[in-house]
Amino acid sequence: MSKLPLQFLKTPLLLSILVLVSLAFQVISQNVNTEKTILLNLKQQLGNPPSIQSWNSSSSPCDWPEVICVEGTVAGLELDDKNITETIPATVCDLKYLTYLNLSWNYIPGGFPKVLYDCTKLDYLDLSQNYFVGPIPDDIDKLSSLKHIHLEGNNFTGSIPPRIGNLTELQTLYLHQNQFNGTFPKEIGKLSNLEELALAFNEFVPSSIHVEFGQLKKLKLLWMRLANLIGEIPESLSNLSSLEHLDLVGNDLEGKIPDGLFLLKNLTYLYLFQNKLSGEIPQRVETLNLTDIDLAMNQLNGSIPEDFGKLKKLQLLSLFENHLSGEVPPSIGLLPALTAFKVFTNNLSGVLPPKMGLYSRLEEFDVSTNQFRGQLPENLCAGGVLKGVVASENRLSGQVPQSLGNCNSLHSVQLYSNNFSGEIPAGIWTVFNMTYLRLSPIPPGVSSWEKLVVFKASNNLFSGEIPAEITSLPYLSNLLLDGNQFSGQLPSKITSWKSLTSLNLSRNNLSGQIPNAFGSLPDLLYLDLSQNHFSGEIPPEFDQLKLIFLNLSSNRLSGKIPDQFDNLAYDNSFLNNSKLCAVNPVLNLPDCYTKLRDSKKLPSKTLALVLVFTVTIFLVTIIVSLFMVRDYQRKKAKRDLAAWKLTSFQRLDFTEANILASLTENNLIGSGGSGKVYRIASNRAGDFVAVKRIWNNDKMDHKLEKEFAAEVQILGTIRHANIVKLLCCISSESSKLLVYEYMENQSLDRWLHGRNRSSSMGTSSVYHSVLDWPTRFQIAIGAAQGLCYMHHDCSTPIIHRDVKSSNILLDSEFQARIADFGLAKMLVKQGEAHTMSAVAGSFGYIAPEYAYTTRVNEKIDVYSFGVVLLELATGREPNSGDEHTSLAEWAWQQFGQGKPVVDCLDQEIKEPCFLQQMTTVFNLGLICTHSLPSTRPSMKDVSEILRRCSPDGNGEKKTGAEFDVAPLLGNVTRLSI
Ligand SMILES: *[C@@H]1O[C@H](CO)[C@@H](O)[C@H](O)[C@H]1NC(C)=O
Numbered sequence: 019m020s021k022l023p024l025q026f027l028k029t030p031l032l033l034s035i036l037v038l039v040s041l042a043f044q045v046i047s048q049n050v051n052t053e054k055t056i057l058l059n060l061k062q063q064l065g066n067p068p069s070i071q072s073w074n075s076s077s078s079p080c081d082w083p084e085v086i087c088v089e090g091t092v093a094g095l096e097l098d099d100k101n102i103t104e105t106i107p108a109t110v111c112d113l114k115y116l117t118y119l120n121l122s123w124n125y126i127p128g129g130f131p132k133v134l135y136d137c138t139k140l141d142y143l144d145l146s147q148n149y150f151v152g153p154i155p156d157d158i159d160k161l162s163s164l165k166h167i168h169l170e171g172n173n174f175t176g177s178i179p180p181r182i183g184n185l186t187e188l189q190t191l192y193l194h195q196n197q198f199n200g201t202f203p204k205e206i207g208k209l210s211n212l213e214e215l216a217l218a219f220n221e222f223v224p225s226s227i228h229v230e231f232g233q234l235k236k237l238k239l240l241w242m243r244l245a246n247l248i249g250e251i252p253e254s255l256s257n258l259s260s261l262e263h264l265d266l267v268g269n270d271l272e273g274k275i276p277d278g279l280f281l282l283k284n285l286t287y288l289y290l291f292q293n294k295l296s297g298e299i300p301q302r303v304e305t306l307n308l309t310d311i312d313l314a315m316n317q318l319n320g321s322i323p324e325d326f327g328k329l330k331k332l333q334l335l336s337l338f339e340n341h342l343s344g345e346v347p348p349s350i351g352l353l354p355a356l357t358a359f360k361v362f363t364n365n366l367s368g369v370l371p372p373k374m375g376l377y378s379r380l381e382e383f384d385v386s387t388n389q390f391r392g393q394l395p396e397n398l399c400a401g402g403v404l405k406g407v408v409a410s411e412n413r414l415s416g417q418v419p420q421s422l423g424n425c426n427s428l429h430s431v432q433l434y435s436n437n438f439s440g441e442i443p444a445g446i447w448t449v450f451n452m453t454y455l456r457l458s459p460i461p462p463g464v465s466s467w468e469k470l471v472v473f474k475a476s477n478n479l480f481s482g483e484i485p486a487e488i489t490s491l492p493y494l495s496n497l498l499l500d501g502n503q504f505s506g507q508l509p510s511k512i513t514s515w516k517s518l519t520s521l522n523l524s525r526n527n528l529s530g531q532i533p534n535a536f537g538s539l540p541d542l543l544y545l546d547l548s549q550n551h552f553s554g555e556i557p558p559e560f561d562q563l564k565l566i567f568l569n570l571s572s573n574r575l576s577g578k579i580p581d582q583f584d585n586l587a588y589d590n591s592f593l594n595n596s597k598l599c600a601v602n603p604v605l606n607l608p609d610c611y612t613k614l615r616d617s618k619k620l621p622s623k624t625l626a627l628v629l630v631f632t633v634t635i636f637l638v639t640i641i642v643s644l645f646m647v648r649d650y651q652r653k654k655a656k657r658d659l660a661a662w663k664l665t666s667f668q669r670l671d672f673t674e675a676n677i678l679a680s681l682t683e684n685n686l687i688g689s690g691g692s693g694k695v696y697r698i699a700s701n702r703a704g705d706f707v708a709v710k711r712i713w714n715n716d717k718m719d720h721k722l723e724k725e726f727a728a729e730v731q732i733l734g735t736i737r738h739a740n741i742v743k744l745l746c747c748i749s750s751e752s753s754k755l756l757v758y759e760y761m762e763n764q765s766l767d768r769w770l771h772g773r774n775r776s777s778s779m780g781t782s783s784v785y786h787s788v789l790d791w792p793t794r795f796q797i798a799i800g801a802a803q804g805l806c807y808m809h810h811d812c813s814t815p816i817i818h819r820d821v822k823s824s825n826i827l828l829d830s831e832f833q834a835r836i837a838d839f840g841l842a843k844m845l846v847k848q849g850e851a852h853t854m855s856a857v858a859g860s861f862g863y864i865a866p867e868y869a870y871t872t873r874v875n876e877k878i879d880v881y882s883f884g885v886v887l888l889e890l891a892t893g894r895e896p897n898s899g900d901e902h903t904s905l906a907e908w909a910w911q912q913f914g915q916g917k918p919v920v921d922c923l924d925q926e927i928k929e930p931c932f933l934q935q936m937t938t939v940f941n942l943g944l945i946c947t948h949s950l951p952s953t954r955p956s957m958k959d960v961s962e963i964l965r966r967c968s969p970d971g972n973g974e975k976k977t978g979a980e981f982d983v984a985p986l987l988g989n990v991t992r993l994s995i
């Protein structure tokens with residue numbers, strides 16, 4: 019103040035004003051001083067968290083980032099995400115002007131903080147995402163000035179007290195994601211200023227929506243997803259004239275949709291999917307602001323309202339899995355904002371709106387499993403952003419629209435089981451039409467469908483040759499053209515098919531030889547060429563394939579089948595090809611040598627020459643041999659020992675001679691896809707080791723040998739309580755022995771499913787007892803930790819690639835240990851001892867992206883682990899949905915149909931006190947098996963969530979979304995292609 023220019027002090031008036039101002043200033047600064055004391059006190063009582071170190075006595079509170087001042091007094095505290103672990107001290111209400119308090123995202127324990135009742139001016143209170151427990155107190159209405167209250171993401175329980183209806187100033191009431199297990203009161207209907215009401219994700223006792231909620235004239239948001247609602251949607255909700263967002267997803271609501279809902283002028287989102295709503299969709303529609311309508315997975319019947327064609331802002335129209343019939347109003351095809359049209363699995367008929375796609379930027383189009391006839395709309399991709407065309411299982415006919423050939427964005431096309439006819443027009447595969455093609459060769463990689471991953475057009479009437487252009491699609495992973503009338507030869511230039519994993523051309527009229535190039539597809543897993551007219555030999559290159567399924571039956575193939583397939587795993591792969599032969603007698607094919615003798619009768623002159631030559635060679639050989647025998651005998655002993663090479667990773671109390679001598683049938687404890695497993699006493703003290711013997715009949719190629727050695731080296735050095743220790747590796751040219759620590763209780767698979775299969779496995783009776791839930795839970799945690807370590811804590815992350823319950827071993831304490839990282843998988847392709855069950859055993863565990871990309875990451879392990887979690891929670895086998903669905907698909911179906919989780923859990927061990935944990939594990943299994951890898955949590959998250967829900971888990975920060983399976987629902991419906 020001394021710096022003020024003195025001339026301002028000249029008049030008495032100015033002087034007195036100045037005195038007044040300075041007085042006021044003193045009052046304020048005194049106030050600030052006391053407030054500073056209060057705040058420093060508060061900081062102390064909050065345990066001095068490092069996050070608010072800037073609160074110190076040398077600066078003014080109004081300069082502290084967490085403090086909001088209005089006219090020099092403290093009006094608000096922004097203390098979200100500050101690592102606060104103490105209860106809220108009463109001191110906070112010494113701040114007389116406090117109106118705003120945000121303590122969200124901390125670790126504040128205890129019951130609802132009643133001390134805040136003294137903060138009489140408080141109008142905004144955010145306690146969300148903390149560790150609060152217990153009920154909301156009955157006298158909550160003491161906080162009478164409250165306008166906004168956020169309590170979501172805590173563990174509040176009990177009922178919501180009726181006196182909450184006295185908080186008449188309330189505009190926001192967020193109570194979602196808690197553990198309320200009582201009721202919610204009708205008095206909420208008295209909150210005449212309420213704009214947002216969120217009760218979602220609570221297990222209330224089953225209740226209907228109170229009629230009184232219809233009085234909330236200012237309500238914009240009503241969010242009661244998964245809140246255990248029953249009964250009908252009250253007609254009174256039609257009075258919610260301000261309503262913009264209505265979400266009642268995943269409840270048990272039944273009856274009709276009130277007519278009035280579709281007359282609410284402000285409604286923009288209407289989410290009612292996954293209930294039991296029935297009756298017709300209201301036909302009079304005036305909700306012209308609607309952008310999203312999702313009524314999927316109900317029991318609605320009748321037709322799609324004509325009036326939907328008036329909804330100029332509509333982006334999402336999702337009506338799948340209902341009983342809707344009739345035609346789709348053509349006006350829907352004219353909607354300017356429509357991006358997703360999903361009506362699959364209904365009884366819709368007639369012709370699809372012919373202009374669909376022409377006026378909007380359509381991204382998703384799924385009309386499968388209906389009775390549509392006529393043509394597919396011509397302009398679906400006019401907006402240039404179409405990702406999927408799914409029209410399978412209808413009666414569509416005519417040609418596939420030429421225009422789809424120019425659709426760069428397409429990712430999936432599924433047209434199977436229709437009556438499409440004609441050749442697939444060549445133009446459909448390339449930007450350039452045929453005229454252009456003649457003028458200039460296609461530069462590599464400009465095919466219009468360059469990004470196409472899946473093309474499925476099975477069971478139509480397509481004819482002509484397989485279009486050559488299809489071979490230039492580098493990302494194509496699934497090509498399914500079975501059940502058509504394609505003819506001519508297979509294309510032989512297929513070097514672009516770097517990503518192809520599934521190829522099905524069965525049931526066509528294809529002929530000629532199978533080109534050698536088909537044996538060089540690096541990632542092919544599934545190949546079906548059956549029921550065609552292929553002739554000639556199977557290319558020897560097929561030996562390089564890593565197939566899990568092969569069918570060449572019912573062709574005219576001849577010659578010897580490649581060695582790799584000469585075993586029982588392929589006993590159905592070569593049926594009905596009368597000229598094929600095999601060396602091994604197991605396949606029911608004629609013996610090649612007999613065949614050779616029979617078929618190749620040589621002319622007698624040649625025969626004589628060959629005879630003379632052979633005799634000469636024979637004599638020479640005998641003489642040379644005589645000279646060599648002595649030498650050989652001397653070296654033999656030496657060589658036998660040298661043939662085995664031991665690589666050890668720790669001090670061993672056995673030698674390779676111990677091990678080699680004990681590889682006998684008596685010690686055999688199992689055999690699987692990659693070899694046999696022996697239990698061998700490693701010393702006199704009676705300790706055992708498990709020895710896995712892996713064959714590779716042919717000499718391993720040098721590269722693989724090196725890879726194997728490198729991987730063994732990495733695994734040998736890993737020490738983790740949940741990973742089976744690899745003690746050493748003993749290798750020779752023809753087989754590898756991996757010596758592991760022996761696990762008393764063998765594999766989880768045997769404990770979970772052994773009883774069902776014990777007859778075929780001849781296992782001992784211990785597996786007849788049931789693994790109780792606490793043990794299963796402990797196994798889940800242990801296995802998760804093992805995988806988490808491999809993914810996140812190794813210097814280079816290691817992906818297992820074959821997580822399954824048979825690779826989770828159990829020690830004498832039933833602690834889980836993960837076995838077989840990578841190694842077996844690497845060798846199984848080389849070895850010959852496949853058995854179908856071993857290969858098929860992994861089926862239920864394979865992440866869907868395996869089918870369409872080879873660039874997999876550790877999320878494939880998360881998927882497989884999710885299946886293990888589902889096995890633990892349900893007791894079901896991984897491939898046990900029904901004959902076409904896996905356990906994961908089954909679980910998602912149950913979830914999709916709104917079946918209570920408890921009904922899915924393992925009956926044998928289900929006890930009330932375990933339900934919560936079992937449910938969590940089931941839900942976690944669901945999230946882990948989400949079809950989008952990016953949506954799956956990391957193993958770190960998985961391990962953390964499990965640890966936190968264990969009885970002795972000490973939790974850290976919640977992530978909020980961790981148990982919300984439901985929000986994923988929107989995406990999961992049809993992503994699996
Ligand atoms: C909270 O604590 C964690 C772990 O100690 C730390 O990483 C984080 O930075 C802290 N947050 C704040 C806001 O200080």
Ligand SMILES: *[C@@H]1O[C@H](CO)[C@@H](O)[C@H](O)[C@H]1NC(C)=O
Nearest residue numbers: 159179180181182183184205
């Ligand atoms: C608050 O609500 C309760 C029950 O809803 C009612 O009995 C009581 O009179 C109300 N109190 C005040 C102060 O309005």
Ligand SMILES: *[C@@H]1O[C@H](CO)[C@@H](O)[C@H](O)[C@H]1NC(C)=O
Nearest residue numbers: 149150151173934966967973
């Ligand atoms: C909240 O509930 C979850 C789920 O039951 C539980 O894991 C967690 O320990 C609870 N937290 C507190 C602080 O009670």
